[in-house]
Amino acid sequence: MNPTACILVIGNEILSGRTQDVNVQYIARRLAELGISLMEVRVIPDVRETIVTTVCDVRARFDHVFTTGGIGPTHDDITAPCIAEAFGVPWSIHPESFGLLEAHFPPGEFNAARQRMATLPEGAIPIRNPVSVAPGFSMGNVHVMAGVPRIMRAMFEELAPGLTHGTPVTSISWYALDLYEGTLAAGLSDVQSRHGQVDIGSYPFRRPDGRRGVALVSKGLDAPAVHQAADAVHDLIETLGFTPIAGEPPP
Amino acid sequence: MNPTACILVIGNEILSGRTQDVNVQYIARRLAELGISLMEVRVIPDVRETIVTTVCDVRARFDHVFTTGGIGPTHDDITAPCIAEAFGVPWSIHPESFGLLEAHFPPGEFNAARQRMATLPEGAIPIRNPVSVAPGFSMGNVHVMAGVPRIMRAMFEELAPGLTHGTPVTSISWYALDLYEGTLAAGLSDVQSRHGQVDIGSYPFRRPDGRRGVALVSKGLDAPAVHQAADAVHDLIETLGFTPIAGEPPP
Incomplete structure (x- = not known):
């Protein structure tokens, strides 16, 4: 089982x-x-009680929690003190x-406002910020990152090598033009039931033309x-009289 | 209090x-x-137990729940039967x-696969789909819509006139170039504390140049x-020696 x-x-x-x-898609791909x-x-609002309660809930249920947003110098940046509260530790200057x-x-x-960005929950391990210096941090299994996408990505990549890894997801896509879900549903359901340990997803698309x-x-x-499973999907598309094309449809 | x-x-x-x-931003703007x-x-996976449990949780806590995704004809489209299970009603053909x-x-x-799209929880009210006919539906306070953005938007607009409305959000933005959060944080915190019933958010940006x-x-x-509050924000920017510009910064 993966973390x-x-x-x-x-x-x-x-x-x-x-x-x-745009942060969710980046993190999702990297985690896969x-x-x-x-x-x-x-997604939750910048409200103290909601942040504290939600952090306590999800950190107990998942191996890793990644947060984005709320670690700048302004009054609406309250993530760091909320994490301290969720862990029951002081929020203090990290020398x-x-x-x-x-x-x-x-x-x-x-x-003083900028000094807030050097104020972390006691025991937190800073995540280096190569873009704008003000760090993120890991507190236990909660990894606190910036909301600005460029900074978030840099922090995630600082963090990634130290995370407990599992087995990477293998993903294989086939697509077909002019084929509709209603036409392939019965056959695909059959393929899915013969390949129980693989998730087969069906995603209709419509090109700009x-x-x-x-x-x-x-x-x-x-x-x-x-x-x-992907071979079986390929064969199903052919059997239905369409041409399987490898990969994802171009946008 | 708004719903x-x-x-x-x-x-x-x-x-x-x-x-x-891209559906969240559309719905969020329209709800405001x-x-x-x-x-x-x-965001939750296409897993029966997770969907049922989450729907039961959130429909008790919020006036409206809007779901997107999982109402097509394929095996991975399981939202409708899960909603039926969450409400404890049969999932049956809607004539x-x-x-x-x-x-x-x-x-x-x-x-048969396409007939699944006419199968709704008993008591559900269909949401008309002007794009591709297969309906969404409202079951109590849970509004079930397609995941394909074009169809989701059409369903939302079918639904919108019938929703209990509240007071629309008033939102006023000012921005300034070359002004950083750390410079304005103290003054902004002061503005926020003098305008307690207004949410003032601070969002740094960086243009492509x-x-x-x-x-x-x-x-x-x-x-x-x-x-x-927005007037006070405008004055703060000026006091700091920068030029307030109305609206949001161009992307």
Whole structure:
């Protein structure tokens, strides 16, 4: 069994529709490569009680929790003190991070707001931020990262080598043009039942020129089994009189 | 108090990173316009027990639950029977939807897989699908929609006029170039504490040309209070020696 994970997106800007999240897809793809099973994503508001309660809930249920958002210098950045509260530890200056940030800013500009970014839950291990210095951190199994995508990705890559890995997901896609889900459903259900340890997903698409089709994705941890299921999917498409094309349909 | 809502994204394809979700932002923006407060988003896998348990949980906690995904004709489309199970009602042919779909397909093509799309929890009210006929449905406070964005949006707009509305969110943004969060944090915190019923969010950005800045969003249900807070944000930017620009920074 692979380790499990949950992503917690902390951000009013996602719930208001102001911002299109792009962090979930990045983390999801990387976790699949690392062999960590992403089981759930939650988006919650910048509300102290909600953050604390949700962190306590998900950190007990999953091996890893990845949070994004709420670690900047402004009043609405409350993730770090909430994590401290969830773990029942003080939120205090982290001397090494304080030193790095102090050295980064011109004299006189390392003000109280910026010093908040060097304030971590006691016992947290900082995650280096090669983009803008202010660190993320891991507290137990909770990995706290920035919401800005460029910074989040850099933090994730700092963190990735140290995470307990599992078996990477093997995923094989075939697609066909002009084939509809209703036409292949019975045959695909049969393929799925003969390949129980593989997840077979069916995703209709429509190209910008209006031409339609369906993509069939076989996915699992047992690589030979995934290849066998994907072969069966390929053969099903042919049997129905369509041309299987390897990969995902171009956007 | 506005009615509350939760979005439940049901889809392995989001958790695997295959697909970039775009439905959440659409629904979030429309709910803000309708005066329905989006409190949480969850992404969960196509797993029966997880869907049933999560639906039971969130429908008790929020006034509205909007689900996307899992209502097509293939084996991995299990949302409808799971909703039936969550409500403890049979999952059975809905005659009117059956008739519409039967008339839509050429003779002989309305097969068993497609008939599944006319199978609804007993007591569900269908949501018309002007794009591809197969309906969504409302079961109590749970509104079940397609995952394909074009179809989801059409279903949402069918649903919207019948939802209990509240007070629309008023949102006013100002942004400034070359201003950083660490510079304005103390002043902004002061503005926030003087305008307690308004949510003021601070969002740094970086343009493709590398030039940076910050967007400050004042948001709330009390329109005059939001205008007052936004005026204070405007004045703060000026006081700091920067030029406030109305609206959101261009992407």
